[in-house]
Amino acid sequence: MTEDRTWMQGTDERAPSADLHPEVAHPARVYDVWLGGKDNFASDRAVAEQLATMTPHVVNAARANRAFLGRAVRTVSALGVSQFLDIGTGIPAAGNTHEVAQRADASARVAYVDNDPIVLTHARALMSGSGHGATTVTQADLRDPEAILAAPGVRDLLDFSRPVALMLVAVLHFIGGDQDPQGIVKRLLEALPGGSYLILTHGTGDTLPQDLAQRAEQSYDQAAAHLHLRPRQEVERFFGGGELLEPGLVLAPFWRPDGPLAADAERLGIYAGVARY
Numbered sequence: 001m002t003e004d005r006t007w008m009q010g011t012d013e014r015a016p017s018a019d020l021h022p023e024v025a026h027p028a029r030v031y032d033v034w035l036g037g038k039d040n041f042a043s044d045r046a047v048a049e050q051l052a053t054m055t056p057h058v059v060n061a062a063r064a065n066r067a068f069l070g071r072a073v074r075t076v077s078a079l080g081v082s083q084f085l086d087i088g089t090g091i092p093a094a095g096n097t098h099e100v101a102q103r104a105d106a107s108a109r110v111a112y113v114d115n116d117p118i119v120l121t122h123a124r125a126l127m128s129g130s131g132h133g134a135t136t137v138t139q140a141d142l143r144d145p146e147a148i149l150a151a152p153g154v155r156d157l158l159d160f161s162r163p164v165a166l167m168l169v170a171v172l173h174f175i176g177g178d179q180d181p182q183g184i185v186k187r188l189l190e191a192l193p194g195g196s197y198l199i200l201t202h203g204t205g206d207t208l209p210q211d212l213a214q215r216a217e218q219s220y221d222q223a224a225a226h227l228h229l230r231p232r233q234e235v236e237r238f239f240g241g242g243e244l245l246e247p248g249l250v251l252a253p254f255w256r257p258d259g260p261l262a263a264d265a266e267r268l269g270i271y272a273g274v275a276r277y
């Protein structure tokens with residue numbers, strides 16, 4: 001079992017700062033549990049384990065989501081995009097966006113944005129080494145797209161006259177319907193020039209019996225952000241007028257797989273797609 005203090009490894013020796021709220025589960029740290037990370041507290045593990053017990057495919061869904069992220073970044077890099085606005089970055093794990101993008105193109109620029117202080121602590125430590133000059137990390141909230149677009153880490157790094165890949169990977173399902181998630185995505189896309197891309201994944205209950213989907217959402221009730229699983233049609237609307245790249249909006253493992261599909265691939269409740277604008 002992971003110890004509560006192991007998150008400090010590689011950062012510093014201070015006690016967990018109060019703004020991390022270790023007593024309240026946070027989406028970034030719950031996801032970290034499923035990816036096999038060490039940056040989580042008992043509250044996070046309780047939610048992660050509750051969901052994994054209820055819906056055993058959630059761990060593979062998290063891993064399939066992460067693998068999709070890498071394939072999608074490589075795909076748009078190969079299409080000539082060298083700027084990435086990655087909102088809902090997550091705690092650094094294998095295959096971070098800047099690593100994949102800058103491996104494909106050393107001059108690629110990556111602006112990370114997340115609202116969870118633990119993500120910022122880790123990401124800043126990761127970026128502080130040499131050779132990461134084209135990567136920034138900003139603390140901001142997806143619910144305030146104007147603040148994201150105006151943040152120096154975004155505005156000064158990305159050239160909005162050239163195509164940008166907007167990444168909303170496993171983050172929109174933390175935005176409730178009353179917070180206008182469709183309007184938020186629209187506003188962000190409006191700021192991007194033609195030739196830009198949207199890389200998006202979103203949790204769904206389509207692969208689960210309805211009562212189980214509801215219970216899965218409820219397991220986040222005491223967490224810092226609530227979970228809002230959405231049906232395929234609603235997820236597809238996020239792409240607006242974009243042109244979906246082949247194979248369209250599919251469950252994450254089916255988006256241009258680069259290896260054999262897992263036996264439970266059809267049960268992994270996470271939709272994935274990439275669109276061009």
Ligand SMILES: C[S@@+](CC[C@H](N)C(=O)[O-])C[C@H]1O[C@@H](n2cnc3c(N)ncnc32)[C@H](O)[C@@H]1O
Nearest residue numbers: 028031088089090114115116141142169170174
């Ligand atoms: C499940 S993780 C996904 C991480 C990464 N995008 C990936 O797919 O591997 C979701 C991330 O979204 C962040 N997040 C949740 N709500 C957010 C919000 N309103 N604004 C910014 N980030 C948010 C969480 O802190 C967490 O780091």
